[in-house]
Amino acid sequence: MAQTRTGEVVTQIHYARKGQITEEMLCVAKREKLEPELIRDEVAIGRLVIPSNINHKNLEPQGIGDAVTCKINANIGGSSLRSDATEELRKLKLCLSLGADAIMDLSVGPHITEIRRSLLENCPAPLGTVPIYEAIERVERCEDMTADGLLGVIEEQARQGVDFVTVHCGLLKAHVPIATRRLAGIVSRGGSLTATWMLHHDRENPLFDNFDRLLDICRRYDVTLSLGDGLRPGALADASDEAQFAELETLGQLVARCRDAEVQVMVEGPGHVPFDQIAMNMQRERDSCDEAPFYILGPIVTDIAPGYDHITSAIGATMGAFSGAAMLCYVTPREHLGLPTLEDVRQGVVAYKIAAHAADVARRRPGARDRDDALSRARVAFDWDRVFELSLDPQRARMMHDESHVRPEDKKADYCSMCGPKHCAMKLSKAVSESTKRRA
């Protein structure tokens, strides 16, 4: 029977180390078609995390790590210029319907708590936040924030049921001058807030200084730490630089402290990275952070395509996942330009489902290609309904096909408007195949 979680330490890694299999591990094992014992062992060594706050009641747990399929996260949330729980709920439902495996609520602005409550109630996927956004919202200037204030927010969010939090604990005071030499400086919101605070007070990073208090909260609710990369490169020119790797080394030390405290931990990654440096970046994280699951943002492989950064980053994300990343944080077409609309969210989620799936196929995970083969078989059979059904975005695929085939008899025809009936390769190929078989 699976282990229910009660007591002072309720983390998955705590039970795994005792050799116990929790309900959440069972659920992940079933979803991934793997043995529960394997899931438990991977959780025990920290190569797999299952973000699962004991207070997130409707959670359907997801595993994130090397042993399981690649996951994608979708960021939603209001901004100070636009903040509306109904719209964010609409985005959430769209993300889930398109297959997002995790959701982050990055809300800033006036209605943070209500938006998060509403999202949590409707989110069976693990939900993450960046608590410093709420901490900052409660003070006049970011310098007014205190360590107690920030930890208080984290505890409140943990009690509310947040499954994972991004905390920029590894950006140290000593790193800031290195980062100021960059072309684009510090582009992480949490990172720049933390740097501003440290500079103003001439003190060390408050979450680094109070890391044990943070771990204590995580142990009691099983909040998974996502160690943020406050110094992720925000331009190709800054990729793989001293600042980025200095922070990564610190994150590696914090990973060890998390594991000692039986707190689940993953590490966040870049950013903007030229295509040829991505595999190296994945290896470097494995080496520096003892194989903690790597949760990467893109990376974007060129800076020159605002309006299309779901594509620039899906390219990097595929390479990242192929080279070992465990979860991909989506980027929408409106990245760098504005707050994403529903259509942007759709484009972002699908682009990332593509990246994660392409990497699963390329890594030859058992069964990963089955859906590809089934769709291609349906294509050959001109079974359009089945083609749409097996598509990542059935609604969009059907719409595009129907738009191009206005007459009802064309909609289900054994050809499409690309080639027309006379030149349809699929149709000709079928005839060739049948004729070859007759002769054989």
Place this chain on the structure above:
Amino acid sequence: MAQTRTGEVVTQIHYARKGQITEEMLCVAKREKLEPELIRDEVAIGRLVIPSNINHKNLEPQGIGDAVTCKINANIGGSSLRSDATEELRKLKLCLSLGADAIMDLSVGPHITEIRRSLLENCPAPLGTVPIYEAIERVERCEDMTADGLLGVIEEQARQGVDFVTVHCGLLKAHVPIATRRLAGIVSRGGSLTATWMLHHDRENPLFDNFDRLLDICRRYDVTLSLGDGLRPGALADASDEAQFAELETLGQLVARCRDAEVQVMVEGPGHVPFDQIAMNMQRERDSCDEAPFYILGPIVTDIAPGYDHITSAIGATMGAFSGAAMLCYVTPREHLGLPTLEDVRQGVVAYKIAAHAADVARRRPGARDRDDALSRARVAFDWDRVFELSLDPQRARMMHDESHVRPEDKKADYCSMCGPKHCAMKLSKAVSESTKRRA
């Protein structure tokens, strides 16, 4: 002084082998910021082609090969269900404005010649075709086509000024039974037409049998041959299979014959290929085809995303170009579903400009990253106009930004609606940087 081209053999490779530098080579050298001698030497050994029909009067030549930046081709053209010269001209102009380096007119249907004439007159980029489409258009059934008929069409198109033609010469009769064992069979339109013809007549591929006559036409007009991959995989399941590589070996033999005849030649590539097999495919082409420029279609890295195949394929194209492909044939979101609209063409061209550029950066071509750095600098300076100007699609980037910033004072503000004024990472980072410098 540059060599003007007259006489029986007018191909770039002919002049290059005599040690002469043509106007076209000069033009390519200038565009690529390379020495004319290098361009000439690369053309001489066939590692670089400059498709440049002597009758394409308004041509601004492009080099395609390992020594120069990666190029992209956009396919346009009417179908038998929709054929309209005005609409195709509109697509052409859009492709050129977004930076397409080459154009293929894949028209089938009633107005092939007029559409091509109109496109050629308005196309400074090299223009290619698939002549079998026109040859088939002239007969009742594809079996009625003759070798003379097909070569006649090629000669007409050569006279008209077509710079390169896709010819499926390497798909032999012996390959067909191998291909019928596949999940998706023969998905190339030209390939399936050729297979149908060979099977019906029980004869060898007419272009393979008449390859010398084809070379003779090419020599007189300098038409570059693009050896089509009639057996490219049309599903992940068929990638890198016996049929694909059997044809590739034949193409390698034909490359040698082209070079003996002083005809410029490139080779076309897959198709649908899992991400992990792409680099191997690029290497295999180099080995089998003696480094002839590889012109690849995608490849698409998953079959499950109809409606988003500009993305599935831009991922593969980036990996392909990084691993050595010289030109990328774009795929639009409507691939597999219908004939692309103007918006689909826009999405396809930009996705491929991203892929080609990301690969140029990753291959560390001199100066490749300059535009990225300039755009990132403009971003840091909140110089939105300059950001848009440097973008691959300035119009779309500006539109997305303006949509998200309705009040005039927000449009040029030193923050955006993603973070709002209070949490803008860029703004905070600037202050951190200034403050750090003051203290130093």
